[in-house]
Amino acid sequence: xxxxxxxxxxxxxxxxxxxxxxxxxxxxxxxxxxxxxxxxxxxxxxxxxxxxxxxxxxxxxxxxxxxxxxxxxxxxxxxxxxxxxxxxxxxxxxxxxxxxxxxxxxxxxxxxxxxxxxxxxxxxxxxxxxxxxxxxxxxxxxxxxxxxxxxxxxxxxxxxxxxxxxxxxxxxxxxxxxxxxxxxxxxxxxxxxxxxxxxxxxxxxxxxxxxxxxxxxxxxxxxxxxxxxxxxxxxxxxxxxxxxxxxxxxxxxxxxxxxxxxxxxxxxxxxxxxxxxxxxxxxxxxxxxxxxxxxxxxxxxxxxxxxxxxxxxxxxxxxxxxxxxxxxxxxxxxxxxxxxxxxxxxxxxxxxxxxxxxxxxxxxxxxxxxxxxxxxxxxxxxxxxxxxxxxxxxxxxxxxxxxxxxxxxxxxxxxxxxxxxxxxxxxxxxxxxxxxxxxxxxxxxxxxxxxxxxxxxxxxxxxxxxxxxxxxxxxxxxxxxxxxxxxxxxxxxxxxxxxxxxxxxxxxxxxxxxxxxxxxxxxxxxxxxxxxxxxxxxxxxxxxxxxxxxxxxxxxxxxxxxxxxxxxxxxxxxxxxxxxxxxxxxxxxx
Numbered sequence: 001x002x003x004x005x006x007x008x009x010x011x012x013x014x015x016x017x018x019x020x021x022x023x024x025x026x027x028x029x030x031x032x033x034x035x036x037x038x039x040x041x042x043x044x045x046x047x048x049x050x051x052x053x054x055x056x057x058x059x060x061x062x063x064x065x066x067x068x069x070x071x072x073x074x075x076x077x078x079x080x081x082x083x084x085x086x087x088x089x090x091x092x093x094x095x096x097x098x099x100x101x102x103x104x105x106x107x108x109x110x111x112x113x114x115x116x117x118x119x120x121x122x123x124x125x126x127x128x129x130x131x132x133x134x135x136x137x138x139x140x141x142x143x144x145x146x147x148x149x150x151x152x153x154x155x156x157x158x159x160x161x162x163x164x165x166x167x168x169x170x171x172x173x174x175x176x177x178x179x180x181x182x183x184x185x186x187x188x189x190x191x192x193x194x195x196x197x198x199x200x201x202x203x204x205x206x207x208x209x210x211x212x213x214x215x216x217x218x219x220x221x222x223x224x225x226x227x228x229x230x231x232x233x234x235x236x237x238x239x240x241x242x243x244x245x246x247x248x249x250x251x252x253x254x255x256x257x258x259x260x261x262x263x264x265x266x267x268x269x270x271x272x273x274x275x276x277x278x279x280x281x282x283x284x285x286x287x288x289x290x291x292x293x294x295x296x297x298x299x300x301x302x303x304x305x306x307x308x309x310x311x312x313x314x315x316x317x318x319x320x321x322x323x324x325x326x327x328x329x330x331x332x333x334x335x336x337x338x339x340x341x342x343x344x345x346x347x348x349x350x351x352x353x354x355x356x357x358x359x360x361x362x363x364x365x366x367x368x369x370x371x372x373x374x375x376x377x378x379x380x381x382x383x384x385x386x387x388x389x390x391x392x393x394x395x396x397x398x399x400x401x402x403x404x405x406x407x408x409x410x411x412x413x414x415x416x417x418x419x420x421x422x423x424x425x426x427x428x429x430x431x432x433x434x435x436x437x438x439x440x441x442x443x444x445x446x447x448x449x450x451x452x453x454x455x456x457x458x459x460x461x462x463x464x465x466x467x468x469x470x471x472x473x474x475x476x477x478x479x480x481x482x483x484x485x486x487x488x489x490x491x492x493x494x495x496x497x498x499x500x501x502x503x504x505x506x507x508x509x510x511x512x513x514x515x516x517x518x519x520x521x522x523x524x525x526x527x528x529x530x531x532x533x534x535x536x537x538x539x540x541x542x543x544x545x546x547x548x549x550x551x552x553x554x555x556x557x558x559x560x561x562x563x564x565x566x567x568x569x570x571x572x573x574x575x576x577x578x579x580x581x582x583x584x585x586x587x588x589x590x
Contacts, residue, residue: 021045021126022224022317022336023256023265026198028110028121030058031176034184035110036200038143040334041125042104045262048089051102051123056091057116063087063099064107064141066133104128107141107200109174118176124259127319127336129223136208139172143200145213146330147323152197153330155190159203161242161328162211166190172202197332214242214328215291217335225301225320225335229312229342231548233274233281233302236335238322240291246327250299251286252337255317269318269339270304272547281547288325302547303339314341342551344478345417345585347427347443349461350578352409352558356400358571363388400573410463411558411576414443417585419477421484423533425470430458432588444588445471467492471589474535480550481539489530489563494522501565502526529564535576552580 028037043051052058065087087099102108105128112119130145146152155171172185173193179185185202216239219225225234240246254268272281275289276298283304291297301320308316320335364385365373375381413421424445431454432442441458444450450458463470467490474484492499495511503509511520522528536557541549549555558576563569 021255021258021262021265022319022338023124023258023262024127024319024334025122025124025256028123028198029118030110030112030121031118032112032114032116033177034174034179035112035176036141036174036185036202037108037110037121037198038106038141038200039102039104039108039123039125039198040128040130040143040145041123042128043102043123043125045126045259047100048102049091049100052091052121055119055121057113057119058110058121059091059113060111061089061102062109063089064109066135066140105131105133107143109141112176114178124256127255127334129217129219129335130212130333132210132212134205134207134209134211136206139202139204141200142203143198144195144331145333146195146197147332148197151329152194153328154192154194155188155201155203157328158195158213158331159190159211161214162209163207164203164205164209164211166203170204173199174201195330211241213331213333214246215239215248215322215324215331215333216241217322217333219335223336225337227269227303227337227339229340229551231303231305231551233300233547236299236301236320238291238297238299240293240295240327242328243293244327245290245292246324247288247290248322248324248331249286249288250284251321251323252284253319253321253334255319263315265317266310266314267316269316269337270307271318271320271337272302272304274300274302290326301337304547305342305551308339308341310341312341312343316340343417343583343585344419344551344554344580345415345583346580347429347582347584348413348415348421348554348578349581350411350576352411352574352576353406354403354409354558354572354574355406356402356573358400359566359568400571406574409465409558411578412461412463413474413478413578414587415478415585416587419479421474421476421478422587423466423470423472423474423490424463425466425468426460426462427587428458428460429582429584430454434588441584442586442588443582443584445469446588446590449588449590466490467496467498472533474533478537480537480554482537484533484535484537486533489532489561492529492531494526494528494564495519499526499529501529527564529562532561534559534561554578554580 024041026039026041048061063086065085088096089099090096102123104125132142134140144158156166159166171188171190173188174185177184218237220235227234252268252271255265258264271284273284274281281302289297316339318337320337322333322335324331365388367373373386375384375386412424412427414424414427415421426445428444428447428450430441431451432444432449433451435442470490472486472490474486476482476484478484495502508525511525512518513520538555542555546553556576559571559573561569561571
């Protein structure tokens with residue numbers, strides 16, 4: 001049953017991740033003449049004109065496009081680039097400009113006016129996962145993710161694990177000034193010269209590769225760890241691509257503040273992590289690992305949602321630094337991480353595992369000999385049997401006999417944007433007839449409200465143990481630690497078609513007198529069934545719980561008070577687990 005429920009969760013689940021940002025500033029030293037940079041932050045949120053407005057000495061920028069026809073070229077180009085290997089930006093010359101944004105993981109040639117003094121260009125952008133575009137037919141203008149301070153690796157030490165054979169004439173680096181053969185760019189020694197983050201160099205190779213460093217860091221999906229309004233978990237794979245052990249640190253860092261006009265960052269993402277076979281998630285602090293050659297380490301990341309605050313959609317951003325400290329020292333991959341404050345609104349589906357059932361209305365105290373104990377204290381109960389458990393009210397004592405074998409009841413709730421929960425017997429997910437053309441699917445309790453042309457694409461979920469067309473509103477706010485009840489019982493009439501104790505073809509179940517002339521009242525042949533529900537949600541996750549708990553997974557103590565089918569009221573109790581299967585906050589009803 002659990003596997004079928006999880007399948008339904010997957011079918012109904014709507015993606016909620018959005019493109020957010022984890023901001024970081026990267027600086028590049030520029031000298032008069034030609035310089036080469038390789039940004040590892042993406043400044044695509046603004047134009048180059050805006051980025052370099054305060055640096056008038058930057059007169060032109062060329063972008064190396066090794067794929068020859070760059071699929072990421074902006075759509076607002078005034079004309080196709082003259083040379084497919086190069087895109088150009090020229091200050092004040094739009095007719096010779098073919099790109100307008102400074103994107104990450106490209107090699108750029110930046111020309112500073114010949115009379116300009118040395119200066120620093122600082123660019124704040126979205127942190128980007130590393131990528132190198134290698135061509136195996138000559139020189140490549142590339143850069144690598146290394147530390148900005150401390151020991152940086154030489155080109156030979158860093159690139160040799162990738163299978164590159166670097167001779168003494170294979171790497172050129174720009175040093176400023178006009179472009180002159182063997183002067184700018186200048187030939188450097190791969191065994192002596194060290195890599196600088198953000199700086200590009202020409203590297204001659206004869207091997208196509210995706211290699212960008214000794215440690216390969218892969219994300220489960222996309223180019224960032226984007227939790228959105230859900231918790232994950234999100235898996236990061238780290239591979240040692242060398243022939244020697246590599247020691248590295250895994251450490252969270254805060255995002256910088258967002259640029260003007262971009263979504264503000266409320267604070268760092270409170271990450272929790274589970275590495276390889278660890279049995280539980282723990283708060284992520286700086287940790288050190290040693291990875292053997294060829295070994296892959298899996299890091300599962302999630303968010304401690306209990307520490308997030310703010311309105312729905314509030315954005316948190318972080319950086320996850322993966323830095324090598326032994327083996328090949330100085331590589332640093334900076335993984336962008338985002339999370340948003342979510343809403344509990346939507347459709348929740350789950351099962352109550354019933355473990356206790358009781359039919360005793362009142363239990364009285366007895367002494368060791370089995371005799372009834374009477375009240376001796378003055379008051380209205382003086383001389384009466386002493387009550388130790390009263391199950392005659394929905395809020396009575398919780399002690400109930402356990403069942404030999406637990407059974408399950410499906411539970412389906414819809415929660416609106418205000419946190420009000422409604423118990424449902426069925427719901428349809430599909431395109432609504434009244435929706436505008438560009439609207440997505442909606443939720444409704446009536447098939448008649450669905451678009452007839454899209455009816456075959458709609459899905460229905462139902463709960464068999466509830467009366468038809470049940471829509472029972474709970475009081476209280478749906479949240480962890482909350483208790484949901486309702487004012488009046490849910491009644492299945494004694495003569496209703498869905499009353500399980502009414503058999504339409506049994507003469508004693510027609511609710512008519514012996515002459516089949518007069519309709520009998522409830523309780524003569526069959527009974528009204530009255531059910532009162534109580535959901536007490538846990539305020540803290542159970543041990544070893546899924547990190548989605550409290551966001552798209554919630555647990556509760558389930559109890560029911562049932563009148564009608566037995567001479568005394570029945571109480572059942574158990575544990576309820578609900579999964580959020582749809583984000584739609586509006587339930588459309590007839």
